[in-house]
Amino acid sequence: MTYAYLFKYIIIGDTGVGKSCLLLQFTDKRFQPVHDLTIGVEFGARMVNIDGKQIKLQIWDTAGQESFRSITRSYYRGAAGALLVYDITRRETFNHLTSWLEDARQHSSSNMVIMLIGNKSDLESRRDVKREEGEAFAREHGLIFMETSAKTACNVEEAFINTAKEIYRKIQQGLFDVHNEANGIKIGPQQCISTSVGPSASQRSSSEIGSNSGCC
């Protein structure tokens, strides 16, 4: 029930790449092949455990349709993490990443942790974007990268949790001002600031965070 931190996430990317499916898999552990188009934004929340700390993820799943773009931009504000999703079977969704990234960087805090996700990794036979391309894009733009499948749940958990780990690491390093809500982080109601923050404890290396587990 209670949590040490609350992180706001946004999920962004072209329409049909599986944003809502990723969220549903993460919050409800189920897959729904047919989804209504998201209007504006939908929400999900889940508690995760990082370093023995309970962290509540509040996830804003935005509409991917181009026509909603100007609206969804308004929702970016105050996000601590972003999942930028493309579909590995549709190259154009990969090609649009730059514009999504620009949007995200422009409308949210500079510290926002961005996780690049190549979704639909279960559809290997229809793959249109190589994993290496995703990795290269991520490296170039300083993103974390993973390939996931919302259908098989492969790496879905990891994608959300690794993003949280990275945010948590930034908090530990003092990169995030947890007092400023514009950063998308809130301290849980029970927490006392003096004990929970400070560039101390965790020496988590960032290489560990970007690592892909073998299932995809």
Added chain:
Amino acid sequence: MSDKDDIETPVITEASSILEDGNCELAPNPESAEQSAKPEVNSEPVVFTRKRPESRPSIDLETSEVLPVEASQAAGKETVSKDVPQTGWGYWGSWGKSLLSSASATVATVGQGISNVIEKAETSLGIPSPSEISTEVKHATGETNAKDNANSSPMTGPFGVFSTISTAVQTTGRSVISGGLDALEFIGKKTMDVIAEGDPGFKRTKGLMNRNSTLSQVLREAKEKEELWTSNEVTVETDKKTHYGLLFDEFQGLSHLEALEMLSRESEMKVKSILNSLSGEELETLKHELEQLKEAFSLAEFCEEEEEEKEGDEDFTKEVTELFSQLHVSSKPEKLARARNNAYEWMSTSLGKPLEEKEEGEKQLETEKTEQISKNSIEDIHAFAIRSLAELTACSIELFHKTAALVLHGQKQEVTALERSRALSQMTIVLCKELSSLSKEFTTCLTTAGVNEKADILNPLITAVFLEASNSASYIQDAFQLLLPVLEISLIENKTELPEA
């Protein structure tokens, strides 16, 4: 209304009538009302389990002190809005009125079954006059301030907005009291305490809405208080079930509200910058049209009181669906209708309360019914009532948010912004009416199920349901007001095809 007379009711009468009940966890005089809610008095299972930190006035004291007591009914509100740095949300200044009038109407039109309960509640509660409240407040200021600080400081530090709000609370305490006077006339100071027990955000919300914090911040803070409390104490499941704020968040009401606020704020900025870029006749015409929109948005309040009179039982679902189709947005109010129907179904099936449209309810045998009734304790009913109110409110706010998104989405508009505003205004009324009649149903159930309960156990539950219902109504009305800038920008863009600011 007879409220006027009620104000003058001396507090002393209340002391005696409560003592007659034999159970005095309601304090015998207003001064000790403060203490009454402290943890040591733990006789009540649901309502009296804890003491919430109450914020007390400090700064605004003088302002209100100057007011003549007689005028406080009206002036109290004015003071509030004068004190308040007016943000763009001018309308919020008046939210308290509509809330309270709906609260009054609700209580006043309670069904026959419970009118005696209410009467009893009112006589036993006693209604202190505004002057008494003022002196009492003054009285309490010193000691409670210290106490409150101690209570809230571990959590006020951590995040920015939170602490701002807390300070606002410290300083608005006074306005809280004067703003709440309408309610006090009605239900009495005692009930306010009781309510504060059941809804930590209640008082806070009232005062804060007039400040420049946003509605979702206020609600969030209330929810966090609840979270803090639930995490601090060994929590029985049932306790959690009755926390409106937590439930409201669980139904994603807070998130939708926050999202709606973001759209609203953005639209407001755009409207301002467009207005700044215009001049002369163009500006005047636009201003005139925006004025019309504003009028449509202020309608809700006036109509509400008239509408409250007729107790027509039109189909809620049909009405809302119809209004929604008038909006010409592709979102559908199914979720809302489902939430509402679930509430009625629960009442009809688990309480054996026959509803016209529910056949299963009628099929039940009389014996089964009584069995069912005894199975659901008044605590169960109370918990379900609070849950339903939270769910219905969350769904309503979700609908408003979706509407905002779709309006901004800028599909081809077959309807004007003004027409939409009217439909939305009507919708707000329908929703608030629904909340009010739902709460009436629930309290009737409570009265039926709790017929053998002591009044001091039953009454707080009933009052809590009414108050959460009127809180809900005011949240919906506030959310409705957030739509104004959205429709303004929609009007402007549709008309001028100006490039986005």
